[in-house]
Amino acid sequence: MQTVRQRRVRLGQAGKNEMRSQFAALCYRLRNDKPQILLITSRGSGRWIVPKGWPIDRKTPAQAATREAWEEAGVRGRGIDRCLGIYTTEKAIGPLQSVPCVVAVFPVRVGSLEDDFPEAGQRRRKWFSRKKAARKVTDPELAQIIRHFDPSQWS
Structure with a gap:
């Protein structure tokens, strides 16, 4: 298996x-x-x-996304190495400071949800239809990715 070393994207x-x-x-x-x-x-x-989340050394972008799904939502599933799209956002790094981020989105098919995961108790999680999920998120580019997502390619 090839190891991947992720590097920070420098766009400015x-x-x-x-x-x-x-x-x-x-x-x-x-x-x-x-x-x-x-x-x-x-x-x-x-x-x-x-x-x-941030890139993880020796993990592909899809593997890093799948790990974030576990840590933040208790997802046990299969990540797919195909970027669905990108969007931009501001990531808070302190009470009065943020940094601009470009976020690449990868599909993760959920096999199960665990109740005991690293950020349990810090977040809520909920299932939505594509249409409703697109309305719930505040990033318009992410909403478009959700709205046009077609899982039949990987199911």
Whole structure:
């Protein structure tokens, strides 16, 4: 197996406003042949988001996204090495500071949800239809990725 060393994406001048990269998991399941999307709440504002996090050395982007799905939502599932799209966001790194991020989104088919996971008690999680999940998230680019997601390619 080939190991992958992730490097920070540099899209601007170095410093506190440097663009960072993150990997997100679009966690899904099929119910009556219709896709459902798992959203979680952010720890700070409580808004609906998808699990996401920083690159992890020796993990592919899809593997990093799948690990975030476990840590933030208790997802046991299979990540797929195909980027669904990217979106931009601001990541809070302190009470008054944030950094711009570009987030690559990878599908994760959920096999099961565990009750005991690293961030249990810090977040809520809930299943939504694609249409409703797209309305719940605040990032318009993420909403478009969710709205156009077709899991039939991987099911």
